[in-house]
Amino acid sequence: MFDYNFHWRPVMKSLPDLLEASLLTIQVAVLAMVLGIIIGLCLALTRLHLKGPLYWFASAWVELARNTPALFQLFFFGFGLGAFGLHLSPYFIVLAGLTFNCAGYLAENFRGGFQAVPETQLRASRSLGMTAWQAYTRVVIPQVFRIVYHPITNQMVWAVLMSSLGMLVGFRELSGETQFFASRTFRIFEYFAVTAVIYYVIVKIILLASRLLASRLFRY
């Protein structure tokens, strides 16, 4: 084991390909987050305000997303739907799986956020003549957003890391691409070490950007 000779040259040669693949990683994570935020908001409001089938549907989504392995969720959109004859491309399998997972987690964060804003804020807004829409968009949601801001950042990091599961359904994002090169050159350790560094840097950039944005956004 100690005779192992490190060979970094092949990794360095495919670094441009790895960096390009990491853009794909970021892209799919960002898209999943955007969709996850929109769907998560709908799920949260459904669970807060509706009863019956829609409530059950939203609750089932949240329960499954949070209480089953993310990998199984991905496999469902890959092999599960495949069994019913619906074949998604690896890109869409990962996008759908990540979106499903993020929406479920974010829905719970949003629900907590809405519950943390007192009902009386809504009453006070309506008493000033605001429509329900105005009261929500100008008074309630800005406060909720502040509460869920850090959970959203965490989820974004999680989405980037979780997208690495894509390599198991044949998606050549950062991990898939690494796996591809590693198995061709047998420099497995070197490839995954470099890729780990790339993930680390991406996550650090996200956290830094989030902190900078927060200091601009939140004045109170």
Place this chain on the structure above:
Amino acid sequence: MIEIRDLHKYFGSLHVLKGIDLDVQKGEVLSVIGASGSGKSTLLYCINGLEPIQQGSVRVDGIDVHAKGTDINKLRTKLGMVFQQWNSFPHLTALENVALAPKIVKGKSRDEARDIAAKQLTHVGLGEKLNVFPSSLSGGQQQRLAIARALAMEPEYMLFDEATSALDPELVGEVLDTMRLLAEEGMTMICVTHEMGFARDVSDRVAFFHQGVMEEIGPPAQIFSEAQSEHTRKFLANVR
């Protein structure tokens, strides 16, 4: 003028207001007193349409608050309301708190809305606090902020729901003073209150509520010294 006729309000099977008839004239200050749970807050919510009613009617300047075709948001701009919990918007500065509704409800320009807000904040004694966030204001200051926010809509009526009940005792005075100021300026006010001194000194009439019924209404002198109803006398004996 506010005209309330045979108003009944239920929460499910709970009969909370049992046939209220009440007129409030322009310029009048009416205090509403009564035990907790007697329906005072609910009455205010029925006046500005925050709660639907099951029978009777409420008219504000002739407009039926609960009629289908009524533009309730427009009507509410005539009816300022101040709550027990002051409900400042924590994500906005004092100035933005007050400027928000004039801007988005009345369509004022940003500058106009800010001018109105600065004027109203100065009016309630917060001229020095324009750019401060509510979290660094005292309860009394936040309640005055809430009054300024309501006044910025240029309402013709003000509804106060126990505006001082949630305040530390030493902060009650500043809010009552602000309410007195409004009364002197001729604002039409309905004040649900536990401050008997205020009710006696400032109001034109005092209404006593008991279990969803308006038991008695009259000038302060009459209610406080020669109440007709046994319930009123008992209530007043307890609060003094």
